[in-house]
Amino acid sequence: xxxxxxxxxxxxxxxxxxxxxxxxxxxxxxxxxxxxxxxxxxxxxxxxxxxxxxxxxxxxxxxxxxxxxxxxxxxxxxxxxxxxxxxxxxxxxxxxxxxxxxxxxxxxxxxxxxxxxxxxxxxxxxxxxxxxxxxxxxxxxxxxxxxxxxxxxxxxxxxxxxxxxxxxxxxxxxxxxxxxxxxxxxxxxxxxxxxxxxxxxxxxxxxxxxxxxxxxxxxxxxxxxxxxxxxxxxxxxxxxxxxxxxxxxxxxxxxxx
Numbered sequence: 001x002x003x004x005x006x007x008x009x010x011x012x013x014x015x016x017x018x019x020x021x022x023x024x025x026x027x028x029x030x031x032x033x034x035x036x037x038x039x040x041x042x043x044x045x046x047x048x049x050x051x052x053x054x055x056x057x058x059x060x061x062x063x064x065x066x067x068x069x070x071x072x073x074x075x076x077x078x079x080x081x082x083x084x085x086x087x088x089x090x091x092x093x094x095x096x097x098x099x100x101x102x103x104x105x106x107x108x109x110x111x112x113x114x115x116x117x118x119x120x121x122x123x124x125x126x127x128x129x130x131x132x133x134x135x136x137x138x139x140x141x142x143x144x145x146x147x148x149x150x151x152x153x154x155x156x157x158x159x160x161x162x163x164x165x166x167x168x169x170x171x172x173x174x175x176x177x178x179x180x181x182x183x184x185x186x187x188x189x190x191x192x193x194x195x196x197x198x199x200x201x202x203x204x205x206x207x208x209x210x211x212x213x214x215x216x217x218x219x220x221x222x223x224x225x226x227x228x229x230x231x232x233x234x235x236x237x238x239x240x241x242x243x244x245x246x247x248x249x250x251x252x253x254x255x256x257x
Contacts, residue, residue: 015044015054023063023074031076034064062218062246075216080249081107081154083224083241088193093180100147109149113157115174116144120163130227130238133162141166143182146212153213155243165189165236186237191230199225200250205242213244220245 007014019040022028035043040051055072058064066072086092087099095102104111120138128135143159159182161171169185170177178184183193205213205221213221224241 011044011046012050012053012057015040015046015051016057018044019054019058020061020063023058028074030074032074033070034072034074036071059216060218062216062220065216075246078152078247081149081247082249082251083243084250085252085254088183088196088228096179098181104149107149111147111149113145113147116146118143118172118174123160127160127238131160131162131235133164139163141171143171149247152247153244154247155241156209156212157239157241159237159239161237165191182237186228186230191228191234191236193228194231195229195233197227197229201225202245209242213242215244222248222250224250 009017019028019034028034034040034055037048037051037055040046040054041048044051055064055066059066059072063075064072065075081100081103084099092099092102097105098111100113101111119142121140121142122138123131123133123135123140125135127140131140133139139162141161141163143157143161145157145159146153147155147157161182165186166172169189171182171185176182176185178188180187186193201223202220203223205215205219209215209221215221222241222243222245224243226239226241227235228237228239230236
């Protein structure tokens with residue numbers, strides 16, 4: 001490490017940078033336990049609280065995980081659950097599985113979902129504009145779910161559907177009684193998906209998202225705001241995916257128009 005007299009950065013930052021370089025170079029492998037705080041304090045001629053601060057910097061960056069009573073470990077890189085541009089393709093229907101379940105199976109995991117809420121609501125102005133509905137009435141059905149791969153929550157999904165489409169259908173039930181799920185119901189109501197619009201952003205999670213997705217410090221989320229458009233160009237569904245960035249990826253293969 002650079003001599004402290006030549007480096008004006010705080011010692012905790014110097015230690016964090018040194019350990020980060022070692023992790024990125026493979027000196028500390030994925031899942032490996034880092035030396036103890038006592039060992040690091042001796043190595044860097046630093047106080048224990050300075051070492052602790054350095055490790056907190058790495059944890060906030062998502063590089064390490066502290067386990068109470070066991071130590072600090074290099075974060076294990078999880079196989080990614082990929083949300084792809086072909087996820088709504090009819091070709092997946094032959095399997096009898098949703099795209100999410102197919103991707104989980106590819107990773108040797110079992111996918112499932114938990115319904116948090118199904119409610120008829122009054123949309124805000126932006127959502128009403130997106131779905132071509134009234135903002136002055138309860139004109140939208142909202143469905144909220146958390147999706148799991150094995151025991152790990154991987155994303156939270158909120159779907160908004162015009163009430164004129166959802167009323168009297170299986171969309172009001174936790175388990176949608178259609179072999180092709182909600183999109184099968186949409187097609188029966190005359191809305192065949194012909195185009196999608198996805199707006200993608202990355203950000204730090206809200207406290208509620210940290211709780212639902214069991215996020216460690218330093219892990220951002222990917223937010224995908226998806227709109228389905230039917231054969232007439234009409235929007236009939238808006239869905240927000242809030243995804244753990246350490247377990248999810250995006251894969252798009254689209255024609256250039």
